[in-house]
Amino acid sequence: xxxxxxxxxxxxxxxxxxxxxxxxxxxxxxxxxxxxxxxxxxxxxxxxxxxxxxxxxxxxxxxxxxxxxxxxxxxxxx
Amino acid sequence: xxxxxxxxxxxxxxxxxxxxxxxxxxxxxxxxxxxxxxxxxxxxxxxxxxxxxxxxxxxxxxxxxxxxxxxxxxxxxxxxxxxxxxxxxxxxxxxxxxxxxxxxxxxxxxxxxxxxxxxxxxxxxxxxxxxxxxxxxxxxxxxxxxxxxxxxxxxxxxxxxxxxxxxxxxxxxxxxxxxxxxxxxxxxxxxxxxxxxxxxxxxxxxxxxxxxxxxxxxxxxx
Numbered sequence: 001x002x003x004x005x006x007x008x009x010x011x012x013x014x015x016x017x018x019x020x021x022x023x024x025x026x027x028x029x030x031x032x033x034x035x036x037x038x039x040x041x042x043x044x045x046x047x048x049x050x051x052x053x054x055x056x057x058x059x060x061x062x063x064x065x066x067x068x069x070x071x072x073x074x075x076x077x078x
Numbered sequence: 079x080x081x082x083x084x085x086x087x088x089x090x091x092x093x094x095x096x097x098x099x100x101x102x103x104x105x106x107x108x109x110x111x112x113x114x115x116x117x118x119x120x121x122x123x124x125x126x127x128x129x130x131x132x133x134x135x136x137x138x139x140x141x142x143x144x145x146x147x148x149x150x151x152x153x154x155x156x157x158x159x160x161x162x163x164x165x166x167x168x169x170x171x172x173x174x175x176x177x178x179x180x181x182x183x184x185x186x187x188x189x190x191x192x193x194x195x196x197x198x199x200x201x202x203x204x205x206x207x208x209x210x211x212x213x214x215x216x217x218x219x220x221x222x223x224x225x226x227x228x229x230x231x232x233x234x235x236x237x238x239x240x241x242x243x244x245x246x247x248x249x250x251x252x253x254x255x256x257x258x259x260x261x262x263x264x265x266x267x268x269x270x271x272x273x274x275x276x277x278x279x280x281x282x283x284x285x286x287x288x289x290x291x292x293x294x295x296x297x298x299x300x
Binding site: 022026030035040041 | 082085130137148149150156162165166169173176189279281284288290
């Protein structure tokens with residue numbers, strides 16, 4: 001994840017330092033990091049790739065889509 | 079194929095949410111540990127954005143209605159119930175120990191970020207570069223130590239990674255009782271005020287993803 005974080009930060013994230021979007025961006029990166037890289041595995045450490053896109057773009061897409069997507073998911077899954 | 083979301087104490091309380099692709103959640107008990115699953119239509123080795131969010135949403139809901147939940151990593155689905163049960167049975171003692179560790183606890187993330195700048199512009203020799211680098215590492219370790227000292231009393235376990243990249247001074251996770259979340263935020267803010275040149279960000283509370291590993295690699299506090 002370190003390389004991804006590096007690329008994320010160079011993706012103009014630090015230019016908005018300490019604005020709410022940095023908090024939001026970090027939260028989403030942390031979410032993706034946890035789901036894909038942390039947590040228990042029972043059959044060895046298999047790291048999934050993310051559907052042909054660089055993880056950083058998933059993070060950015062999550063950010064851009066976050067409010068709407070999360071609300072939609074919330075309503076779909078409850 | 080079966081998708082695993084989390085392991086929990088039996089009997090697990092299943093929240094009224096759907097799994098990946100709208101699938102139904104089921105619990106399968108193996109020697110006192112419940113595996114929360116849904117059937118998975120794919121055998122894909124790639125995760126989509128929707129799968130990541132759906133997995134995260136299920137784990138979060140599970141953690142909100144159960145005292146002890148070990149989040150599973152989003153990984154390849156399991157062949158069948160027999161394969162999964164066997165995997166759980168083989169690691170039963172470790173998994174029960176991990177469940178005990180996270181019971182009643184939640185996870186908070188802390189990241190300390192340094193503003194972008196050119197790296198060692200004055201370094202003309204390898205020696206100067208190495209000295210500069212060493213200073214950076216020591217400075218980052220001091221920040222890590224300050225935060226450790228500030229939250230030591232309330233956290234039960236922690237993972238800290240120093241300078242994973244030049245701008246990421248610290249990436250840490252803390253396992254702590256749910257009632258201590260605000261205390262951690264306050265403690266980190268307090269450290270942050272003494273170091274205005276750095277950006278301190280707390281995230282969470284998260285389900286204890288960083289403390290679900292059962293291979294003993296997690297640093298536990300005495």
